[in-house]
Amino acid sequence: MSTLSQLSLTWVSLADKPVLETGATVFAFLAATRIARLGGNHPLLNPTLLAIILISLVLEATRIPYETYLHGADVIHFMLGPAVVLLAVPLFRQRAVIRASARLIAVALAVGLPVGVLSAVGIAWALGANSQTILSLAPKSVTAGIAVGISEQIGGLQTLTIVLVIMTGITGAVLGPMIARLARIEDPRVVGLAMGIASHGIGTARALQINETAGAFSGLAMGLNGVLTAILLPVVCSVLGFAR
């Protein structure tokens, strides 16, 4: 047996196991984190965004279809579920602070939730997007797991919603600290709340880098925004006659 055919056999057997894809994802994120640290953790050097670009470049160069990668990287995607459950821990640690800030949290949600949905829907509608794209955009600020369910309920495209949710998350993670600096807002509770409401888990990951208070408020805002949007959006859509 030639070395080449042995190699290709090894490759085929490896392709059945998610080792390469998982390893590549971890390695890419590790490299992305190093690059971000070298750049002083600048918001534009978002590790998630950098890792996505790195993986995409590797897939392009090696001509590995993205379906193969996604299938293999399922292990990492699966960990999102337990990670969302574990967001209860920072929430619990900050419970005294959160109880003391109940009014602030309520106000942030009362502003951020409707503004988040209406601004996206309004801009897309004004620029002539078709209705399915608009409906897919409506839950863009909600954490991916919840957003997909909402999108299905109101008649959007689930796959498109996933992409839009991630784009929103990266946008919020990049813009959040910039807008906070621009508006001269230093309260980590306010920054965390806004980032969690506007950009879900990716924003929360960024807020956790600021400090634990920002991360906890962001996680709390993400959770409450997700639950409330899941309850409210299908009702509003059916009242306006959009629902299926």
Add this chain to the structure above:
Amino acid sequence: MLEQIARVLCWLSVGEIAARSGLLPLPAPVIGLILLYAELAIRGKLPDDLGVLADRLLQFLGMLFVPAGVGVLAHLHVLKTEALPILAAIVGGTAITLFLTMVIANWLCVAIAKRREPDAGQLEGAVRDVNT
């Protein structure tokens, strides 16, 4: 540590059952989050191991979105046809949401802080009145 992993997977499984049976119109991990929080609130204490597990996993929360993010490649052609409205809605909408939420929430914080200050002043005045 294994006990804590079991705890998380247990609440996630309960969430999964509640979500799939149509009992609650919420995604399974969110139900799991609420249940874990409720358990911790009833216990009134965070197990050390669970804190360590959460810190470790949440530290690289950003990595968990990478596989789904690479899925953007599959939708490039769909996104291209409506690139302008989509990008404007995402960037514009997110910027407006972040800005308004931060400014109004911060305004509330300042208003509360200001209302407290005159209260403190009145209290001092009252104390002074009593003293004189």
